[in-house]
Amino acid sequence: xxxxxxxxxxxxxxxxxxxxxxxxxxxxxxxxxxxxxxxxxxxxxxxxxxxxxxxxxxxxxxxxxxxxxxxxxxxxxxxxxxxxxxxxxxxxxxxxxxxxxxxxxxxxxxxxxxxxxxxxxxxxxxxxxxxxxxxxxxxxxxxxxxxxxxxxxxxxxxxxxx
Numbered sequence: 033x034x035x036x037x038x039x040x041x042x043x044x045x046x047x048x049x050x051x052x053x054x055x056x057x058x059x060x061x062x063x064x065x066x067x068x069x070x071x072x073x074x075x076x077x078x079x080x081x082x083x084x085x086x087x088x089x090x091x092x093x094x095x096x097x098x099x100x101x102x103x104x105x106x107x108x109x110x111x112x113x114x115x116x117x118x119x120x121x122x123x124x125x126x127x128x129x130x131x132x133x134x135x136x137x138x139x140x141x142x143x144x145x146x147x148x149x150x151x152x153x154x155x156x157x158x159x160x161x162x163x164x165x166x167x168x169x170x171x172x173x174x175x176x177x178x179x180x181x182x183x184x185x186x187x188x189x190x191x192x193x194x
Contacts, residue, residue: 107114144151
């Protein structure tokens with residue numbers, strides 16, 4: 033009985049050692065710079081090829097479209113003659129009062145730190161000399177496509193002072 037137990041224990045040790053050696057070959061594990069120590073500890077070897085980072089262009093993302101199956105009938109939980117579109121166009125916007133909510137703006141930093149030294153927003157405010165600026169008014173001729181005489185009172189004089 034003791035020899036059978038010893039034989040089984042030796043067989044178990046041999047099988048587990050063989051599976052560890054073949055596991056590294058079956059997994060085809062490649063180590064990068066950050067996990068070389070972990071690979072050395074796991075597989076007891078330092079002969080691993082360093083893997084280069086993957087480019088984002090080489091990554092393919094597949095979106096799976098799955099059908100959603102609701103396992104119950106929603107009509108059982110809605111009122112009779114339920115119409116979700118009922119009253120959609122019945123809203124009168126003139127009867128709705130709109131209120132504007134004033135928000136307090138709080139600037140939590142000092143803007144002087146982000147402006148140039150000796151910054152003055154009012155500098156050169158009154159430096160503009162209006163006498164040097166020439167103003168041009170475009171003269172446009174107004175053309176009326178109808179005769180105004182029938183619409184004016186008799187003996188109308190536009191230049192007469194009232």
